[in-house]
Amino acid sequence: xxxxxxxxxxxxxxxxxxxxxxxxxxxxxxxxxxxxxxxxxxxxxxxxxxxxxxxxxxxxxxxxxxxxxxxxxxxxxxxxxxxxxxxxxxxxxxxxxxxxxxxxxxxxxxxxxxxxxxxxxxxxxxxxxxxxxxxxxxxxxxxxxxxxxxxxxxxxxxxxxxxxxxxxxxxxxxxxxxxxxxxxxxxxxxxxxxxxxxxxxxxxxxxxxxxxxxxxxxxxxxxxxxxxxxxxxxxxxxxxxxxxxxxxxxxxxxxxxxxxxxxxxxxxxxxxxxxxxxxxxxxxxxxxxxxxxxxxxxxxxxxxxxxxxxxxxxxxxxxxxxxxxxxxxxxxxxxxxxxxxxxxxxxxxxxxxxxxxxxxxxxxxxxxxxxxxxxxxxxxxxxxxxxxxxxxxxxxxxxxxxxxxxxxxxxxxxxxxxxxxxxxxxxxxx
Numbered sequence: 001x002x003x004x005x006x007x008x009x010x011x012x013x014x015x016x017x018x019x020x021x022x023x024x025x026x027x028x029x030x031x032x033x034x035x036x037x038x039x040x041x042x043x044x045x046x047x048x049x050x051x052x053x054x055x056x057x058x059x060x061x062x063x064x065x066x067x068x069x070x071x072x073x074x075x076x077x078x079x080x081x082x083x084x085x086x087x088x089x090x091x092x093x094x095x096x097x098x099x100x101x102x103x104x105x106x107x108x109x110x111x112x113x114x115x116x117x118x119x120x121x122x123x124x125x126x127x128x129x130x131x132x133x134x135x136x137x138x139x140x141x142x143x144x145x146x147x148x149x150x151x152x153x154x155x156x157x158x159x160x161x162x163x164x165x166x167x168x169x170x171x172x173x174x175x176x177x178x179x180x181x182x183x184x185x186x187x188x189x190x191x192x193x194x195x196x197x198x199x200x201x202x203x204x205x206x207x208x209x210x211x212x213x214x215x216x217x218x219x220x221x222x223x224x225x226x227x228x229x230x231x232x233x234x235x236x237x238x239x240x241x242x243x244x245x246x247x248x249x250x251x252x253x254x255x256x257x258x259x260x261x262x263x264x265x266x267x268x269x270x271x272x273x274x275x276x277x278x279x280x281x282x283x284x285x286x287x288x289x290x291x292x293x294x295x296x297x298x299x300x301x302x303x304x305x306x307x308x309x310x311x312x313x314x315x316x317x318x319x320x321x322x323x324x325x326x327x328x329x330x331x332x333x334x335x336x337x338x339x340x341x342x343x344x345x346x347x348x349x350x351x352x353x354x355x356x357x358x359x360x361x362x363x364x365x366x367x368x369x370x371x372x373x374x375x376x377x378x379x380x381x382x383x384x385x386x387x388x389x390x391x392x393x394x395x396x397x398x399x400x401x402x403x404x405x406x407x408x409x410x411x412x413x414x415x416x417x418x419x420x421x422x423x424x425x426x427x428x429x430x
Contacts (some may be wrong), residue, residue: 057363
């Protein structure tokens with residue numbers, strides 16, 4: 001028999017994949033060098049990033065079934081191939097000065113690699129950590145959030161040392177080695193595997209000192225998309241991401257105009273935001289193992305509603321930064337708590353595919369969020385009004401999360417009654 005793999009090394013491999021593809025969050029480091037080299041408009045350069053996020057969401061949905069069938073090892077290799085072809089192809093586009101080619105390579109081809117790489121380790125991790133799903137998914141997706149802190153300075157240094165187009169080839173090689181080598185160790189656990197000392201509890205009832213609550217149901221993606229809770233989750237995720245991305249998009253100019261930060265102080269604040277984005281992913285996801293996923297999402301929305309409303313009237317620099325950082329922890333926490341929540345609701349049968357379908361919310365929010373905030377600022381000319389609008393969005397998300405809780409309770413009662421009816425001896429009245 002093959003030796004049982006170490007689940008913590010599986011988690012470390014997942015971090016290796018996510019910290020590589022998460023380098024997309026350091027994209028802003030490329031903007032000025034490309035603008036100076038070819039005179040490309042900053043809006044056109046930024047479009048490549050928006051396309052990458054859009055293709056991340058939709059490739060995760062479209063290729064989710066294939067990723068499940070291939071297994072995490074082969075899908076990890078596929079992610080390495082697409083992402084690194086996209087990065088290196090971008091380098092070739094920079095060398096010949098072709099903006100359309102750059103958009104296709106970085107935004108489309110690289111975006112597909114992002115989508116495949118993002119969902120590759122998630123369902124595997126959930127199966128290895130049924131006792132600590134939030135912690136496991138939080139560790140992996142934390143890597144995506146922290147990647148900008150790792151690769152941002154590396155990119156900046158490389159741009160100073162060599163021609164810009166060469167930087168893309170160096171980065172592509174680094175990413176390929178990290179993703180490919182990380183995918184070699186990832187594999188699902190044996191069928192029916194549980195951590196030592198654990199057993200599954202029926203309907204949440206403790207049957208052992210260490211027990212794992214049974215999933216609400218084991219559904220395929222076709223069954224999942226016919227449930228109300230799938231769409232409740234999509235709306236909640238979409239609003240959480242839209243508000244977070246919108247705030248990220250205007251954080252620097254808002255800090256300068258509202259609290260009087262210098263450009264350097266605002267840039268420093270934006271860098272620290274990445275720390276709280278990544279830290280929120282591991283902290284909130286781990287906390288959800290104890291608080292519960294539904295309550296955690298409700299907490300995200302309550303905290304952000306209050307924070308956005310306070311932010312609209314805050315001129316104190318310390319209070320302003322504290323509120324921004326608090327919102328960013330909720331933004332990151334939504335990403336990392338999502339896979340564990342989906343596992344609780346739909347089981348692990350096709351979790352990667354279901355996760356991919358939900359990530360279409362990210363792809364759309366990546367395009368919608370910055371557009372909404374830009375339109376609101378142009379129309380109203382006020383950050384205060386804009387922040388009120390987003391607080392309204394979050395209030396609606398809180399309402400949806402309440403509907404989610406009611407739906408989950410009803411389904412648990414339904415499945416419990418169904419199980420009791422199936423266990424009833426034949427011949428006895430029901």
